[in-house]
Amino acid sequence: MTTTDANLPQPGELPEVEVDPSALRHLADAQVNVELDTGDMVLNIGPQHPATHGTLRLVVRLDGERVVAADPVIGYMHRGYEKLTEYRTYPQITTLINRIDWLSSFANEVPFIAGAEQLMNIEAPPRAQYIRTMLTELSRIATFLLFLGEMGLQVGAITPAFYGFRDREYVLNLIEAVTGGRFHPNFNRIGGLKDDLPWGFIAECRTTMNKVLASCDEFEDLVAGNPIFEKRTRSIGIIPPELGAGYGVSGSNLRASGVDWDLRRDGRDYLVYNELDWKVWTHPDGDSFARYWVRLQETRESARMVLQMLDQIPAGPIMAKVPRIIKVPEGEVWVNTENPLGEMGYYVFSKGATGPFRVKIRSASFSNVSILPWLLRGVYVPDVITILASLYFILGDIDR
């Protein structure tokens, strides 16, 4: 080895300059980095991975432990519902759309049925509206209780998951008592509902809602107040409000970024939300913790809403007069509602037949997840999991 630079240490010879230890540490770091610079690594997360809630595949490019780029690959559960709706009649379609967001199936039916009712100029009786609202809120509670437990699981706490599943079961029992189905009620009819509430439901529901309120306190102590949980979620995965809206992120995810916008209050009036006394919760931070916190508060708020509705529910019929063969007049209508996961909407085009000409299904998780390439850039791999968990998506709601 020949060199003309005398300042450089020769092989087998130590440099004589006095070295500042901190500079040396820097040098050592640089050398390690040079040695380990093996280029970016591409890691496939999913499609089969417990943290992805189904078959979401994430292709992430890693530089060390940091994500350089992330590309969600969806479609492993694509069932082509928009095509299938063109081959079904309106009453048949509720069966399909129950399976879009399968954790809150009842809430999926509401906007579609509302769209068909608007086109047919039918209005469901007040009691049916109340029961619809109540079941929508019960779905929301069931969905969020699962989230409150599962989010703990994603950061390594097993216990909350059991609490979450246990409490959700109480609510699912209520839904089953009314509709006969735990997951897929298929209970909405154009013009009303299939059945009235069963005997003893009001007392049972009141007991359960009080249980839910108590378990929310439990989650607040056990998970939200836990320092480890806070360390894993605070200032992780921050969604700026303007960007979130531009991406179409909706529901609790957007409210956790400080956007005070809830379609139950700020959309076109639907169901009986304007007859209830409730508030919209927001959190200014926009991080994973904020999303957890907002959903926790919304679970409480929903339980309070259900308690109010139990007191206010009017008597009366549950079904409007509807022709036996459902034929929907020509027209088009866009109906969107605030579902547990965010904005769910149907753009229904009718040409006067027994089935729709085309239905555009706008599902919440699809847009919520489309922000991932932006959101995951620069985060550490373990945080990918908490961000995914805190966005809270359902694969059926992404892929439709």
Add this chain to the structure above:
Amino acid sequence: MPDDSTDSPETVEPTETAETAGSPAPPAEEPALTEHAERLLTRLQAELGDAIVEHAAAFGDVVVRVRPDAWRAAAHICKERLECDYLSFVAGIDWMPAPVIAEEGSGDTSSPAQPREQTYGAAGSAGRYQVFACVESTHHKDWRALLKTDVADSDMRAESWVPVYPGADWHEREAWEMFGIVFDGHPSLRHLYLPSEFEGHPLRKDFPLLAREVKPWPGLVDVEGMPGEPAEAVAAVGAAEEGSAPE
């Protein structure tokens, strides 16, 4: 509670005669625009001028059809000047009449019989394909616009909204693979749901639903006789009932 349900569908149905069943409720009179939608339309007209081809009301909402070359400008105006900061969706539609699966009255109810002539929805269309979208505001109550634009059959292109609303990315990829509409200015039009080697555009009306092509409608073949009853008799009754019902 149960005594409330005297007017349940079960008790209503038998009283319905065949005539009333055939004629649905009187068509909803098209409600005019809501107060918000009217204000929104006035401002859109002021901003876009003659780029608006047509506008219509759809159950209180305003549907605005803009010229294809003003599609991205319309999005920009909605976002920057009309406070519609939230993108709900972008989607495509094919107005071609639905294919006929089965003859009317044959008992095959596998798909609802749609009209055979090509008609267009609110605000009309110049051709077979259209792109439509919804933008909303997170600042005001009930502040939303439905926008449409035409896509020429010969050159299926539309301006991409990705530079305005980043969320249009996936929606446009979906519309591209489902209808074959190319979005100019989209960063990467790749398949979203379907495998990358997939050919065809499944949501076009002339793309067959394979499940219906390869297998007869189960409603026709699954009619099973009660014990001691010949199966043909049941099938005949079933076909007669189904044939009389829809039309």
